[in-house]
Amino acid sequence: MKLTQDQIRARFRGRDVRMTPQRAAIYRALAERLDHPTAEDLYRQVRRAYPMISPNTVYYTLTVLKQAGLVHEVNYWHDRSRFDANLALHHHLICLGCRKIQDVTDIALDRLKIPSHGHGAFEVMGHRVEFHGYCAACRRRARRRSARSGH
Amino acid sequence: MKLTQDQIRARFRGRDVRMTPQRAAIYRALAERLDHPTAEDLYRQVRRAYPMISPNTVYYTLTVLKQAGLVHEVNYWHDRSRFDANLALHHHLICLGCRKIQDVTDIALDRLKIPSHGHGAFEVMGHRVEFHGYCAACRRRARRRSARSGH
DNA sequence: ATGGTAGATAGTAATCATTCCTAACAAGGA
DNA sequence: TCCTTGTTAGGAATGATTACTATCTACCAT
Numbered sequence A, B: 001m002k003l004t005q006d007q008i009r010a011r012f013r014g015r016d017v018r019m020t021p022q023r024a025a026i027y028r029a030l031a032e033r034l035d036h037p038t039a040e041d042l043y044r045q046v047r048r049a050y051p052m053i054s055p056n057t058v059y060y061t062l063t064v065l066k067q068a069g070l071v072h073e074v075n076y077w078h079d080r081s082r083f084d085a086n087l088a089l090h091h092h093l094i095c096l097g098c099r100k101i102q103d104v105t106d107i108a109l110d111r112l113k114i115p116s117h118g119h120g121a122f123e124v125m126g127h128r129v130e131f132h133g134y135c136a137a138c139r140r141r142a143r144r145r146s147a148r149s150g151h
Numbered sequence C: 001a002t003g004g005t006a007g008a009t010a011g012t013a014a015t016c017a018t019t020c021c022t023a024a025c026a027a028g029g030a
Numbered sequence D: 001t002c003c004t005t006g007t008t009a010g011g012a013a014t015g016a017t018t019a020c021t022a023t024c025t026a027c028c029a030t
Helices: A005-014 A021-031 A039-047 A055-068 A136-148 B005-014 B021-031 B039-047 B055-068 B136-148
Strands: A091-095 A101-104 A123-134 B091-095 B101-104 B123-134
Touching: A005 A021, A021 A039, A021 A055, A039 A055, A123 A136, B005 B021, B021 B039, B021 B055, B039 B055, B123 B136
Parallel strands: A091 A123, B091 B123
Antiparallel strands: A091 A101, A123 B123, B091 B101
């Protein structure tokens, strides 16, 4: 998907993100890739056009774009490994507030299949479903906060 | 779920994992928790009974248990953050061989709901499905390798 | 178009999870 | 009980990410 500078500018404007050549390059690099690159992947790619760019700028730009909703961070749990001794097939409820995780067991979720078209060559060994949202405690906390601030 | 020392010993035996007091403590700590603790969480818990234990032992034990299949690492992508400029709802095919990621779009997957029972207080904002397996290239590679080794 | 200001950039240094290396140690079979 | 091989714990190394900060720049108001 080729993006013009103006398209990028418009998207940034729409989310109140300041436009710089580095930011445009980072966003373009990300938007034109079909995989899900790391910050370092993007750094290496953008550096070809901007040899002076620092990894720092890439990291900072990504957090800005993320907050603005222009970019998604694909993996919530990237910071640390998490382990589980429950070997039974199950799925997860991840709280975006406190990051606590609950298990969900449900046969319907266990039976999912990838749509056949296009992925025939991929051999599926397993799958997992993540639900993201807010747990009861975090919802209570948010409600109390907004009440105090004089809704 | 209370585990006796003998139950743990039996599980370790069954997978040819050498039993040590530290390992039993780490495994017990993990098995008795409902959330999905990090290595550090386990370290802090086990240290109460084994003040001399090192984080190192926890990490090493977890890799051993993981290889033995006694424990799962819940998040594949923990090593680095990955980003995506595609904001449309979609899901992922993750290759366990080369870690490449393909997008999957499918309305049936988009419509999943958590089973109502038990999780009523959790407010779901979104969800994502990950399929794990082997891509065409990695399957070819594996087939070639096993052919060469004189299947 | 210009100037001022808030925000962005790019270095360097710090942090933090995890891995590497290794000498002392212990599990478990003979 | 003894031997061998795998395990432990410490310290150092690695590698991704963040913090700090002086300089610079986008962009709004004039």
